[in-house]
Amino acid sequence: MTDLTHQLVQLLTQANTSYRNGNALGALEQLKPAIEADALDGLLLASRIYWSLCQHEMARQVLASSPAHATKPVIQQTLWLLGSHFQLPLSGKNVTLERRGRADAFFVKTCWSDSEFMLKFHRFAKKIGSDQELIALLDAEENANLLTSSALHWTINDTKGNKLGFISLVDFSLPFRRAELVIGLIDPKPGFALEASLLIIDFAFRLLKLNKLCSVIYQDNQIAIAATAHLGFVKEGVLREHIFDQDSKSFVDLHLSSLLANEYFNNAKLSKFSKRLIGL
Numbered sequence: 001m002t003d004l005t006h007q008l009v010q011l012l013t014q015a016n017t018s019y020r021n022g023n024a025l026g027a028l029e030q031l032k033p034a035i036e037a038d039a040l041d042g043l044l045l046a047s048r049i050y051w052s053l054c055q056h057e058m059a060r061q062v063l064a065s066s067p068a069h070a071t072k073p074v075i076q077q078t079l080w081l082l083g084s085h086f087q088l089p090l091s092g093k094n095v096t097l098e099r100r101g102r103a104d105a106f107f108v109k110t111c112w113s114d115s116e117f118m119l120k121f122h123r124f125a126k127k128i129g130s131d132q133e134l135i136a137l138l139d140a141e142e143n144a145n146l147l148t149s150s151a152l153h154w155t156i157n158d159t160k161g162n163k164l165g166f167i168s169l170v171d172f173s174l175p176f177r178r179a180e181l182v183i184g185l186i187d188p189k190p191g192f193a194l195e196a197s198l199l200i201i202d203f204a205f206r207l208l209k210l211n212k213l214c215s216v217i218y219q220d221n222q223i224a225i226a227a228t229a230h231l232g233f234v235k236e237g238v239l240r241e242h243i244f245d246q247d248s249k250s251f252v253d254l255h256l257s258s259l260l261a262n263e264y265f266n267n268a269k270l271s272k273f274s275k276r277l278i279g280l
Helices: 003-020 024-036 040-052 056-064 073-081 102-112 115-121 131-143 192-207 222-230 261-265 268-277
Strands: 095-099 152-158 163-173 178-185 212-218 234-245 250-260
Touching: 003 024, 003 040, 024 040, 040 056, 040 073, 056 073, 095 192, 102 115, 102 131, 102 163, 115 178, 152 192, 163 192, 178 192, 192 212, 192 222, 192 261, 192 268, 212 222, 222 250, 250 261
Parallel strands: 178 212
Antiparallel strands: 095 152, 152 163, 163 178, 212 250, 234 250
């Protein structure tokens, strides 16, 4: 190992330690020699730190401007995962999906306090802490990317800006190109769940190039099970008495289904819905 290489390794170690200890700006200062030397690991770490500071353009720029590494697959993949397409709203005819963030704090608290809604949406969701803790959580969710998180969350809004519910892609597996779709509307207006689902399904298959979307629904939520079947999801099975519900003191079955990319693109009924609702 050359003296320069040894020095860069030390800088990276120090910068990574500073970042993990909450000193992001100090870490960037420590990384300056590594960035000037166009060290690949230094560029990747700097990009990650800039993103954590919500300096998204700088996160992309530090990678794209590298003379030696800009065309390397790891840089191209990282740039794609940090692309603006992950932050932009997804809009259809009647609804718009926006990344869930601090502007949704009151709505999140309202939904989490609605026991009937949570029973169908996420009956094992963690309780909301203080307002400060909730804001920090929502800031992290809004800033999340698939390099550091396995989930992306959106709030469903109508054309007047009214908040209707949530839709998420969770348990991402990029190597296997799959994720789980979760949706819940506290104000289930006719057709809005279908439109929101089509927006996120098309985003998953067309933009993210996923191969499979999974759905896991409580067996007693027959409306949701019927809705996924309407979207072309195919039943894969039932996990019998798979979870225990403390409120009802009973075991609950989970209904499993999935939709493959080729099934979505070759489904004439879904294509008709997509053209009418999301303009595809």
